[in-house]
Amino acid sequence: MVDYKYKLSIIIPMYNAEKYIGICLDSILDSDLLKEEYEIVIVNDGSKDKSPEIAQNYAAKYSNITYLSQENQGQSTARNYGIKTCQGEYVWCVDADDTVSSQVKHVLDILSQYPKLDILSTWLKVVTEDNVLVRTGGADNIYNKLISGREAVISGYAPGSVCGLLIRKDFILSNELFFYPNLTHQDVELSFRAFAYAKKVYFLDETIYNYVLHSNSVTQSLTKRKKYIIDNIKIYESFVSLYLNFEKTDIELSNAIRKYNQKALFGLVFSLWKNRNEWKELGINKEVLSILEDKGLYPLRGNFYSIKKNLFVKFLNIKSLLVN
Template sequence: MKPFLSIVVPVYNVEAYIEKCLRSVYNQDLSPVQFEVIVVNDGTKDKSLEICEVLQKEFTDLKIISQENKGLSGARNTGLSHAKGDYVWFVDSDDWLPANCLKQIVDTLKIKSPDLLWLGHSVVHNGEIIRTYIPAPIDEPVAGDEFFAHHLQGLYYIWKFIYSREFLSNNNLFFYEGLLYEDLEFTPRALEVAQRCITLTDSFYFYLMREGSIVNKVKAKNVENRFFILENHYKRYKETTSSNLYRNALLYTCIESFAGTIKMAARSGIKLSHSSRSLWKLLKTAEKKSEINYPYDKLLAINLPLYHRVYGVLARTYKLLFK
C-alpha cells in the first residue's frame, strides 16, 4: 500500500536529539501504512546513524538513506526524490511532533487536497515552551499570493509546511543546495505558483531553540547568503508577471528581511558589502513606487552604514551588560 504522507528527516550530527524526534514521529494515532519515515544521513560524523539503525530494528519500516554531506537542502532534495507519499513533510532532526497529531493532519489533507498546508508551532527553550504561533483559520483554500500577503507573518520555516508531492514535482520545486536560510529562499518561490493553501489552527510542531543551530550561530556566510537570497527575490520582484499582491508581498519580505540581516550583521560585528548597500538603495526606490509603506527604522532609511555602526555598538553593549 502506498503511503499517503512522507516524513523526511535530514540527519547530521544530532546524536543528542534524533531519537526523541523519531520516536515522536511514530508515537501517532495513524496507521503505519498511511505514512513513511525517510531518514537522510547527510554524512553525519557522530553517532546519529548508529542511533537510527538501532531504532530501525524497532520501527522496521524506517528508511535510512546515506550520502556524502550536501547540507540541509541537499538532504531534503534526496529525501524528496525517494518519497512515495501524496504529501511530504520535512521535519528537522532536533525538533519533534506532538503525540497523536498525524491523523488530524492526514484527514485534513484528504478532505481539502491543498497544494500546501501551513501548521502552527511552539518554540521550546531550556525545556519550556516560550512562544506558540497559531495560524489564522482559512475557510476555503486561497491562492499563494493571498496567503503570502495576508497569512505568512514572516514565518518561512520549511517544517511549518506540508507540501503536495505532485505540486512540488509539477513546478520543479527543489531546494537550493549549499545555501543557508533555504526557507527564506524556497517559500516565496513556492507561493508564487501555489493555488490551494490552507492552515490548521493548532500547534503541531515543537521547534527547539538551541545554541548550536544556524539561526543562533552567525558568521559572515550567514549574512552573505541572506543578501544573496534577497538579491534574487528583488530580481524576481522586478521580472515576475505574477499579481501585484504577490509582488508587493515579495518586496515587503525583501525590506523586512534586509533590515533583520543588517541587525544580524551588526550584532556579530560583520562588515557590510558594497552590494548590500546597492540593494538597499534599490529597495528604497521600489518601496516608494509600490503600494506598501514599510515602517523601517528611519536611521536605516537615511544612512545604512551609520545605522549598522550605531546598532552594532548598542547591541554589543547590551550583551555585555545583560548576558
C-alpha cells in the first residue's frame, strides 16, 4: 500500500495561459483547503508565453506547488504526466483557465468518510469572466449516497468533464485509466471508462469547480469542429471495446454502455445530415462518413432504443442524402 504525502493532488495542464494561471492558482490557495492536505502539480505543455515564469514563481513561493515541463504534446499527455508523478491519494484535474470554489475542504471530509472511494463526482458551475452564473451542471444520478460505478452507468450516467471528478490514484493506476492522447473530448472517454470499472462512487450535489467561459472559447471554427467530430469517432471505438470487454462477465453493464454508444453514434450521423449544407465546403461529411465506414460504424446498425430513431436510421443510411 502506497503511503501518500497528500490527500489530494490538483493537476493543472498549462499551455499559453499567462492571462489565467495566476487567477486559477490563487483560487486554490485562497480556498479553505489546508496546505498540508493538498499539492498542486502544474505541467507546462510547451507554452510560448509568460505562463511558465508565472507558474515557477508560485512554485518557488509555495512548498506544495510542483512545476513540471514537457514539449508540447497536448492536454492529455500533460495530465497523464502530472498523475503519474503526483503524491496525492486522490487526483483532481483543474484547467489553467478555470477556478475552484472557496469551499472545498468538506469534499476531503467525504473522502475520509468513505475509505477506498474510487470516484467522487461533483457539480460544475459555468460562469463568465465577470463571474456571472450561466448555469450549473452535473451527473443526473443518485446524490449523497454510495453506489457502484456499474449502478451509475446502468441507471443512465452520462460522461462529462473530469474537472468535476476526484479519482483515487491507486484506482487509476490499477485500471490504467490514463487519458488518450490528442483527443479533443478526452474527458468523456476517460470518465465513462472510469465509472465502468469503479466499485465505489459518490455523487455530491454541490459545486466546487468553476468552468469559466472566455471570449476566445465561445466560438469554434469549422476546422476545429471537424477535428472534434473525428475525435468523437475514436471515443465511440473506445466504447465499443469497453462494452465488448464486459460482454461475457456483465451483460447488463455491457448493454448499458452499448446503449449509450448507439445513441451517441446516432447523434453524430444526425448532425451530419442537419449541418450538411454548412459543412459541405470543408468536406466534413464526406471525410467523417468515410472514416465511419472504415471503422464499421456506418451504415448505422442495431437497436437505437426508439421507434422514431430506428425508422429514421433508414433515412440516415442513405449516404447520398448526407454528402450532396
